[in-house]
Amino acid sequence: MAVPDVAALVSGIRDGQRAAISRAITLVESRRPDHRAAARELLAELAPLAGGAVRVGISGVPGVGKSTFVEALGMHLVKNDHRVGVLAVDPSSVRTGGSVLGDKTRMASLAVQPDAYIRPSPSAGTLGGVARATSQAMTVLEAAGFDVVLVETVGVGQSEVTVSGMVDTFLFLTIARTGDQLQGIKKGILEISDVLAVNKADGERVLEAETTSKDLAGALRLVYAGTNSWVPPVLTCSALENTGIDTVWSRIIRHREFMGSQGLKEKRAQQQLDFTWALVRDELDQRLQTDPRVKAVRAEVRAAILDGTMPAATAADEILAAYDSRD
Ligand SMILES: Nc1nc2c(ncn2[C@@H]2O[C@H](COP(=O)(O)OP(=O)(O)OP(=O)(O)O)[C@@H](O)[C@H]2O)c(=O)[nH]1
Ligand SMILES: [Mg+2]
Known part of the structure; x- marks a missing residue:
């Protein structure tokens, strides 16, 4: 890719032109030094226009229904006059350097909405590099006027921690499990989740899902006992049948209201600080390797x-x- 004209990109992004948005995201994903320089210039121009979106991370083990959920939530939001950007963080692409998830096929209805934009995760790089690209893609989307950004990440170790550090509200999806299997949900995940939902609460699994949700809510009450912090609500939903999605959204908004504008500002500032050091460590690690x-x-x-x-x-x-x- 030739180095794009930054001024033209900025005006295209401000106008919400999809081609400009795509080119800008490709630019911020690039590791070529001349691209990196242009990307820095672009981001400096876009920074004052960014920050306006509700940023939501969606995580859960492979197959739990994240993409189907994002499609259902995205459609719900678009119908309610929101403009929705979707980004994916897939750590397996970090390992294989391969390409991603058939995400767009899982999001077939959302992908064709004029008020939605879906971007699969960058196809290679370190987790730090992918996180950098994702966070900068978020800036591009916000500058383009998307007021909700959904970040899907596969739950395998570090990636959900990384994504929780980039979003305002972190949603953990699970499916119905028995008591023993519930123990398998890492405590660390419960600690970073703001809202939890038991997906696939449909057909014969409705009751099981409700039991799981009650068990999880009980576990969370213990974790948060005696604090006056936000206690993550546990809901049930079916992304496939499109039930409970609006309730999940309302809890995301309630979490936001709980933080308040000052709380949100402080959370984002702290995230920037943490992210800065994560990027430095990532870069030092690269230098050490090479x-x-x-x-x-x-x-x-x-x-x-x-x-x-x-x-x-x-x-x-x-x-x-x-x-x-x-x-
Ligand atoms: N019954 C039922 N099936 C669902 C639901 N949500 C997703 N599925 C199915 O579960 C499978 C996996 O769905 P995806 O949305 O691709 O799951 P994912 O978590 O994005 O998967 P990865 O991106 O591979 O980690 C698909 O066959 C979906 O149709 C649901 O609410 N109910
Ligand atoms: Mg998926």
Whole structure:
């Protein structure tokens, strides 16, 4: 891609032109140095126009129904005069460098709405890189006037923590589970969730879903007992049959009201601070991996550790000394 004309992009984005939005997102995803420079310029122009969206993260294990839910919620919002941007963070694309989810096919109705824009996740890079691209894509969408941004992320370890640091409200989707299986939901996930919903509450699974929802609500009451913080509500819904979706949205809004505008401002400011350090760590890690001097000592240090002649602490010192000796 040639380096785009930033001024033209900015005016296209302000007009909500899809082609300009797509090109801008491709630009912020790019790692080419000349693209990165243009992206910085673009983001500086867009920053004053951004920040106006309700930012929602949607997570859950593969197959729980995230994309189907995003489609249902997106359609609900579009019908209520919202403009909805959808982004996806897929850490498996980080591992494989491959392309993503058939997300657009799961969101067939939403994808053709003039008031919706769906962007699959960037196809390669580190989790930090994908997070950077996602956060900057969010800026582009907000500048283009989307007032709701939904970020879908597959729940596998770090990615939901990363996404929860980029959104105002984090929604965790699960499906009906028995008591034992409920233990399997990581405590960390409960701690970062603002709203929970048991999806696939349809057909023969309605009762099971309601039981699961009550069990989860009980567990959460214990986690939050004695605090005056927001206690995440647990709901049931069916993304497929389109039931309970409006209630989930109303709780997202209630969570927002609970934070208040000052609380939201502080949350976003803290997120920026955390994100800054995450990006620095990510970049340092990249530099460490690719540094020629580190590469030069790597094989030797590895062999010494594996045959037991060098302790880990000494090895770490050698690697850091090699890194620090760069020009
Ligand atoms: N019965 C029922 N099936 C559902 C519901 N929501 C999603 N599904 C089905 O569950 C399967 C997975 O749905 P997706 O929306 O692709 O799930 P996902 O969580 O986005 O999956 P990944 O993106 O692969 O992590 C599909 O076959 C959906 O039709 C629901 O509410 N009820
Ligand atoms: Mg999906």
